[in-house]
Amino acid sequence: MEIQWFPGHMAKAHRMIKEHLKLVDVVIELLDARIPVSSANPMIHEVIENKPRILVLNKEDLAEPEWTERWVKYFTGRGLPVVKLNSATGRGMRELVGRVEAIGGDKMARLAAKGIKGRAIRAMILGIPNVGKSSLINRLLGTAAVRTADKPGVTRGKQWIRIGKTLELLDTPGVLWPKLEDADVAFKLALTGAINDDVYxxxxxxxxxxxxxxxxxxxxxxxxxxxxxxxxxxxxxxxxxxxxxxxxxxxxxxxxxxxxxxxxxxxxxAGKLGPITLDYPPEPVNQGNE
The missing domain is CATH 1.10.1580.10 (Conserved Hypothetical Protein Ylqf; Chain: A; domain 2)
Known part of the structure; x- marks a missing residue:
């Protein structure tokens, strides 16, 4: 299945990300724990370059725990900080905030040494549509202040959200890449709801x-x-x-x-078929039940 789909608001979001990246200290990239590879946008990787990044495996409750653990080991082994998260219940939220503060704290210390004090750590939340960015922010805020919906493409404009005294978040719209040439990736994105149901x-x-x-x-x-x-x-x-x-x-x-x-x-x-993982670490392991 090949899908070519790059709505105007996504092109605008891509430009906005590039423009505002210089304003942030840390990038939080949300991935769907069921499809950590398929939900990773290669365009995002090109844009953020060497900016400090934390990977978040969201919707971990919908993925098979043993495979999620293998993904954590895989990413950690490649020097990438990773947090398991269920933004619907808040599980993993404290660890995520702690990771952001630890990474951003280094820059804050350097700024303080230059006489710049009191600025909050600024983080940008990135991810493809329907991966749970707004739900994450709502959980951090403790209120439904950010508009959400269980379909892609709801959040469309830049939003700065203050979280306590130490953290500011820049929410961004979900961004897919212009052409999904990998049929398997397109299938998984359609299945998990990253692509509107009326375009496949x-x-x-x-x-x-x-x-x-x-x-x-x-x-x-x-x-x-x-x-x-x-x-x-x-x-x-x-x-x-x-x-x-x-x-x-x-x-x-x-x-x-x-x-x-x-x-x-x-x-x-909805998880009624039980936890299911569709992407597996790129290592010689067996798929499915072991």
Missing amino acids: DLEKVIHQFLAWLKQYHSERLLARYQLSVPLPVDDGELLGRIGAKRGCLRSGGIIDYEKAGKIVLQEFR
């Missing part, structure tokens, strides 16, 4: 996801949708069985495949 082939994505589930987590399918073994070889037939179990029927008893597909998609995103 939903049926194709669902069929590919069901094939993946059959290979690595067939027990999840059997349990969640009360299916019998053996599972159908054909993914369309499998979706039909799920639709029948969930009452996705049109007049005449015809399966509504689109409705069934949307149910699978929504339940994956």
Whole structure:
């Protein structure tokens, strides 16, 4: 699946990031813990260059814990500070703030030595759409002061947010890259909601996801949708069985495949299929259940 999608507001956001990077001390890059590689925007890496950076594996509750731990070891082993986070519950928030203060504190000390005192540490939050930036800021603030939604592209303008006396955050819109040439990356971004659902082939994505589930987590399918073994070889037939179990029927008893597909998609995103990791560390390890 190839997607070419670079809305005007994303191009503007990319320019804004480059313009304001000089104002910040630390970059916080949010990644989806389910897809740490696929949710990392290579354009962001080019822009921030040598600016101090902290990686945040957000939505860790939706990812498989053992794989998240392997990702932490992978990034840490490459000299990148990394924090596991669930911005919905606040788990990992204290550690993140501590990491930002520790990294930014070095610069504050240098400024203080020059007679510049009292300035808060300035951090820029970057990430692709729907990775949880606004939810993170809301959790830090303790209020829903920043507009959020469970769909990409809601936050569109620059916002400075003061967090206590020691930290200022610059929120930025989510930025995708102009062309998603890697079909596997495009599939994972569509599946996790980083791409608007109306710009890709939903049926194709669902069929590919069901094939993946059959290979690595067939027990999840059997349990969640009360299916019998053996599972159908054909993914369309499998979706039909799920639709029948969930009452996705049109007049005449015809399966509504689109409705069934949307149910699978929504339940994956809500974690109702259990924690699932789709990206694996680039090391010779086995995928799926061990």
